[in-house]
Amino acid sequence: MGLLVEGQWQDKWYDTKENGGAFKRPTTDFRNWVTPDGSPGPDGQEAYEAEADRYHLYVSLACPWAHRALIARKLKKLEDVISLSIVDYHMAENGWEFSNRDGAIPDSVFGKSKLYEIYLQADPAYTGRVTVPVLWDKKRGTIVNNESADLVRILDTGFREFADNGVDLTPAALRADIDAINETVYHAVNNGVYKCGFATTQEAYEKPFDALFDTLDMIEARLSGQRYLVASQYPTEADWRLFTTLIRFDAVYHGHFKCNARQIADYPNLFGYMLELYQWPGIAETVNFKHIKGHYYTSHETINPTRIVPKGPVQDLTVPHNRERLEPPSITAA
Numbered sequence: 174m175g176l177l178v179e180g181q182w183q184d185k186w187y188d189t190k191e192n193g194g195a196f197k198r199p200t201t202d203f204r205n206w207v208t209p210d211g212s213p214g215p216d217g218q219e220a221y222e223a224e225a226d227r228y229h230l231y232v233s234l235a236c237p238w239a240h241r242a243l244i245a246r247k248l249k250k251l252e253d254v255i256s257l258s259i260v261d262y263h264m265a266e267n268g269w270e271f272s273n274r275d276g277a278i279p280d281s282v283f284g285k286s287k288l289y290e291i292y293l294q295a296d297p298a299y300t301g302r303v304t305v306p307v308l309w310d311k312k313r314g315t316i317v318n319n320e321s322a323d324l325v326r327i328l329d330t331g332f333r334e335f336a337d338n339g340v341d342l343t344p345a346a347l348r349a350d351i352d353a354i355n356e357t358v359y360h361a362v363n364n365g366v367y368k369c370g371f372a373t374t375q376e377a378y379e380k381p382f383d384a385l386f387d388t389l390d391m392i393e394a395r396l397s398g399q400r401y402l403v404a405s406q407y408p409t410e411a412d413w414r415l416f417t418t419l420i421r422f423d424a425v426y427h428g429h430f431k432c433n434a435r436q437i438a439d440y441p442n443l444f445g446y447m448l449e450l451y452q453w454p455g456i457a458e459t460v461n462f463k464h465i466k467g468h469y470y471t472s473h474e475t476i477n478p479t480r481i482v483p484k485g486p487v488q489d490l491t492v493p494h495n496r497e498r499l500e501p502p503s504i505t506a507a
């Protein structure tokens with residue numbers, strides 16, 4: 174695993190030394206937008222017009238950030254509009270690579286073997302980490318955006334002419350509530366598990382550990398009284414962003430990242446909520462435990478040098494979730 178420096182691939186892991194052993198997630202570089210008519214994005218971002226078969230999504234089924242984008246593409250029924258590549262789950266000295274084993278889908282845009290070659294197509298002098306997800310513009314021959322939070326919004330709002338608009342992941346009336354809970358969940362949970370797992374000192378590990386479980390406890394209490402994270406009739410973006418961490422938690426974060434105060438299965442409300450989202454039409458087919466467990470346990474050599482992939486946990490994710498008892502509100506919050 175590594176990064177590009179002025180267009181040259183270097184096999185390097187995250188350097189935590191300058192941050193006292195703490196993992197600091199780098200910022201992403203490609204932040205343009207897609208809108209129905211090419212007018213600027215919500216914060217004035219440079220944007221391109223939505224068109225069928227113009228955009229290509231590169232994801233990993235292991236990655237919780239890419240999983241968000243994959244879920245948005247699925248829920249908005251954009252599978253025939255935006256083509257897809259799925260990288261191999263094993264990330265080694267060349268970073269993410271393409272293959273066709275175990276449900277991976279090769280690069281149909283360029284036929285490249287490594288994801289960093291796609292970044293170099295966009296910018297031959299690129300410096301930065303080579304991450305998934307990536308939305309590629311086949312017409313302009315460059316990356317539109319490689320930030321999953323943006324990609325979920327782009328897929329939710331940018332492709333109106335082609336999408337299932339009965340699904341609105343960010344209803345305007347709930348946007349402020351969604352943004353607020355996203356912020357908490359991002360720092361303490363989505364990124365929190367990484368801060369625990371990638372820490373290289375005891376102190377850098379313990380702080381995010383406490384914040385993670387305090388936040389999961391808070392969410393457990395919230396979900397005892399309401400069906401979803403915000404007062405919505407249907408899952409919103411906030412729920413899907415939490416879901417991709419929850420579904421990996423017991424299988425990977427609990428052991429591999431040492432997030433082991435509790436499992437999600439120990440939280441009755443969080444577990445039922447996770448089951449409901451897993452059982453939501455189309456979602457189970459986006460969840461691939463071979464990729465999830467295979468990636469984390471075999472790619473992070475410093476954390477798991479033997480590369481043994483644990484067989485457990487043994488969990489049946491198809492059992493009734495019993496969340497119907499929490500009636501969603503009939504009117505969305507104003």
Ligand SMILES: N[C@@H](CCC(=O)N[C@@H](CS)C(=O)NCC(=O)O)C(=O)O
Nearest residue numbers: 236238302303304305306319320321
């Ligand atoms: N900010 C990015 C982060 C994406 C990210 O870190 N993806 C990981 C996989 S879970 C990755 O590709 N890592 C490769 C690396 O850092 O070298 C997003 O949310 O889209």
